[in-house]
Amino acid sequence: MYKKITGTDAYQEPMLISPSAHFSMGGLWVDYELQSNLPGLFVLGEANFADHGANRLGANSLLQACVDGYFILPHTLMHYLAGETALGARKLAAEERLLQEARARIDLLQNIKGMRTADQFHRALGALLTQKCGLIRERGQLQEGLKEVKELQKSFYEDLFLPETGEGLHMELEKALRVEDYLELAQLIFTDALQREESCGAHFRVEYQTEQGEAARNDAEFQFVSAWESTSEGFQLHREALHFQYMQPQERSYQ
Amino acid sequence: MLDPKIPEGPLDQKWQQFKAQARLISPANRRKYRVIVVGTGLAGSAAAASLAELGFSCEVFTYHESPRRAHSVAAQGGINAAKGYKNDGDSVWRMFQDTLKGGDFRSREASVFRMAECSMALIDQAVAQGVPFAREYSGYLANRSFGGVQVSRTFYARGQTGQQLLQGAYQALMRMVATGSVTLHTCHEMLDLILEEGQAKGIIARNLETGAITAHAADAVVLATGGYGKIYYLSTLAMLCNGSAIWRAHRRGAYFAAPSWTQFHPTSLPQLGPYQSKLTLMSESLRNDGRIWVPQNRGIIVPPPTFPKRSATIIWNANTRLTVI
Amino acid sequence: MKLTLKIWRQPNPRAKGTFETYSLEDLNPAMSVPEMLDVLNEQLMAAGKTPIAFDSDCREGICGQCGFVINGDVHSPERGATTCQTHLRSFQSGDTLVLEPFRAKAFPIKKDLCVDRRALDRIIMKGGYISVQTGQAPEANSTRIPLEQAETAFEAAACIGCGACVATCKNASAALFTGAKISHLALLPQGEPEAAKRVQAMVAQMDVEGFGACSMTGACEVVCPQGVSIAHIVRMHAEFWKS
Structure with a gap:
């Protein structure tokens, strides 16, 4: 496979490797029931921010996607729906307006008629x-x-x-x-x-490192999940405090 | 402060408590509720199939022509479960600790514990669906150690664990499509989320084949649209992976958590030219601990490498803080 | 390097298609074929022309999305490779490459190099699954499966559903695709209870979709990027007669 892609023989030349963007720990904020702050909107798998914290452990992404889908959502979604009256054939008031907005958005892009492609x-x-x-x-x-x-x-x-x-x-x-x-x-x-003025998991800020060059987490100020809202004044931060009752935060070291 | 609505009680009883107290809908009434699921990777296909089995009406959307093309297929390494088959001291508690620690204490204890707790049933489910996990000579399931943990809790299907798990979920989904309880909208991309009095009640979607834009109403909307690492353009992700569905939901009010936390995989192949469209991962099954590389043909003797150590050292140092796989 | 490309252009399913010729210079031999088309599309758009529609997603040979025919070779002149795993170093500078879509009655052309392969999903829908409801499964290790049997089942399950087997077959048969799924599930004890019903329904659906009959030439096995063996077609036949 290496030869197929790079055209070099790993027996003869050192293999080249590089880091590249892979898994998004970030995503839409969800509560324990996998429900976002908008009632009725549930978010699963890699699209949510949930189980992986600041860095995902190998072989846990498939697990999270499966567990969310097979075992968690069916219970939490039924719990939510049980409090709702079924919509039936009723049309939503906002449909027409949003359809128009979507068409207008596409027209806008089509009418720019510039020189550079999306790619x-x-x-x-x-x-x-x-x-x-x-x-x-x-x-x-x-x-x-x-x-x-x-x-x-x-x-x-x-x-x-x-x-x-x-x-x-x-x-x-x-x-x-x-x-x-x-x-x-x-x-x-x-x-x-x-x-986030600390280093944690995959987020490494050069200003925040130990003398040995390890990530310096700041539990006193940043032991929370940052959840952002887009408002007309810009991005507004909301916090979910993290509490550790069963395992106390420890420092990570790769020395 | 946001309220994550964590159930009361000891950590290992929270999920059981939730399930015991959750409201239910009688089987006869479930079909009256319509649920939109966007995305048909592992999470979306698994959710839609399971909800349809319960009797809910599901409308499933994917921008692919077939649900099976979702990018879950590309995950190679494996899937963790605290089965403890190796007698090596593994348990739900240990898996919980490893995951919490791996996440550098920036995740929620109760959610992490639940994932570990449900991991065992997931392996049972996948095997029952026919997912061909690796086995020992004895015929029992094989495990390997993975991701820097001290126990062997990773189940795998050669370098195709994601492909095989998705086949299981896709097949379960197609079974429910055949019964009529799932309506599949392929080649459809979500453009917007529809709210009514603050509640998610539908989506706007574009048919990629015809260009038609349509509204779809439902009693709840489920987004399972994967990660947005492709924003970096060069990534390990597929060309079509995108963040549009969750971003459009965000613009309608859904909070976006920890957007800057993207994991960089340390062992992709490098960029060779400006035309390059992605960085392929070196198969994890190849470079996993304890793997031995042997020539494909017998009898080939390869002299020990005399590469300068320098190059490798530099690369690995830059990535040591990323224990990722 | 330099290549001349003759590419099938067809604006919609009903239109009559035709080959158009393009030439590309300064190509890097390390480029994959879809990356070469990315470059061509950029140039076409810069000249105000319509870019070529082609399918390609994971670009590492696992999603099954890409695929067209290059100089008569389905997917690739290289064995065991998808189109996206084919790099320009497989060709010589100055070569002419003829690119056309997978051709089969059951795969209607959507546009240019894109074809509709939903027929394969409809075959799966007829029985390519084990009917286990979420929550029903017994403990995973309660059934032992001999290693060899599990490995053979895996080799069948490795099919990525790209449709190359259909495109290369002179009868446009889906026997390898269908046989692989039937074989995968028949080899596992979990799949046993539904085996008879499954093989009958899936084989019948192949006919409904307009796939041709299998004459066991083995051409499919040669182009399969996963190397799925025609032994699985034999197993499908055996399962069919057993049912």
Whole structure:
């Protein structure tokens, strides 16, 4: 497989490896019942923030997805639905308005008629995130990164190119919609990384390390889950305090 | 402060307590409730199949043409369960401790304990579905040690654990599609969440094949749409993985927790050129503890490597804080 | 390196398709075939033309999403590889590559190189499962399965559902795909109670979908990226007669 991809023979040349973005511990905040702060919205698997904390242990992601789906949701969802009157064939009041909003969003992207493709924006965003909010994070870099994402977002709305594809599949539009969302999410990623002034799990801030270069967690100030809300004034932080009754937090060391 | 609604009582009894006190709906009334499930990876397929078995009406959405294409298929390494088959001192409590510690004490004790507690039933479920986990010569299930823990609690199916588990869930889902209790909307992408008086009551979806945009109402909405690591463009994820469904729900008011916590896998293959679209993982089954690499053909003798140690050392140092797999 | 590409263009399922020719220069031999198409699409869009629609997702050979025919080879000129696992170093600079979609009556063309493979899901729907409800399962180690039998079941279960077997078959038969699932479940004691019903329903659905008959040429086994053996087709036949 290594030879298939890289074209080099691992018997003759050292194997090259590199780190790359893999699992998202972050996701929509859910309570014990896997319900978000919006009643009736449940979030499972990698899409939620739940069992993995600041770093996921090997072979636990498949487990969490399965357990959420097979064994937890059926009970918690029934518990929720039992308090609700079934909708039946009733139409929702907001349907028409939201359908129009969705169409308007697509029209907006199609009418930019710029020069750069969705992939080009995605690659630029990816490079920016990898450099400024990747393995190692630092305040100045994060602040700079946040500024640059906002600039990239601005140029997205000025310079996006979507081809005419006629009827049927329109993969460039699919990409553009996702990249549009990513450009917003990236700003929250930078904001969150800036706010958490400690190193924990996969989040390593160079300002917060021990003399041996190990991650320095700050339990006194950061023993909570950051849950963000988007408001018209920007991102607003909510906290879920974490309590440890059965196992006391200990320091991690890889020395 | 957010209230996670953790049940009262000792840690190891919370989930049992919840189940004992949870409200129920009689089998005859369940079909009146409609549930939207977005995403057909392990979590989504498992949830939709299980809810349909209980008698709920499910509307399932996936942007793929087939539910089986979900990115759960690419997980290689294995799945943990505190079965304790190895007599090595493993237990739900130990798995709980390992997971909490692995998460650097930034997760919720009660949720972590429940995941460990349910892990055993999951292996039973998967085996009953026909998931071909690795076995010993005796015919019993095999385990390996994984992810830096001191016990062997990982079940695996060669380098295809995710593919095989998803096959199990996908097949369970297709069984329920055949009964009519699940309606499958393939090639559909969620564009928005519909709220009514603050409650999630439906979604707006786009049919990728026709471009039609439609509204779908339900009594509850379940998002199981996976991770958003693809935001980094070069990642181990599939090209279509995205964060759009959860981001659109966030824009309608759902809180987004710990968005910056993305795990970087230490052993992907490197980027070779600017055209590159993803970084493939080196199979974990290959570099797992205790694995021995042997030539494919017998008789080939390979001299011991004389590589400069330097290169490897640099790379590993940069990643030592990431005990990930 | 430099390549000439002749690619099947078809704007919608009803339209008549045709080959169009493109040339690409400065390609890196380490590129995968889908990455080459990414590059081509960027160039087409820069010239104001419609990009080529093609399926590709995991780009590591496991999701089963990608696949088209390259110079008559289904997926790849390399054995045991999907299209996304095919790199340009498999070709010579100056080569012409002819890319066309998987062709089978049961796989209608959606657009350009994309085909509709839902027929395979409908075969699974007819019985490619073990009917166990969540919560019903007995303790996993209560059934021992001999190692060899478990390994053979795994080899059948390794099918990724890409449809290459159908695309390469002169009869466009889905026997390897269907046989693999029947064989996987028939080899396990858990699958036994439903074995007879399963094989009959799944085989019948193959006909309904318009897949052809199997004449055991073995072509499918050669292109299967997972190397699923035609021995599983033999087992399907045996199961069928047993039922």
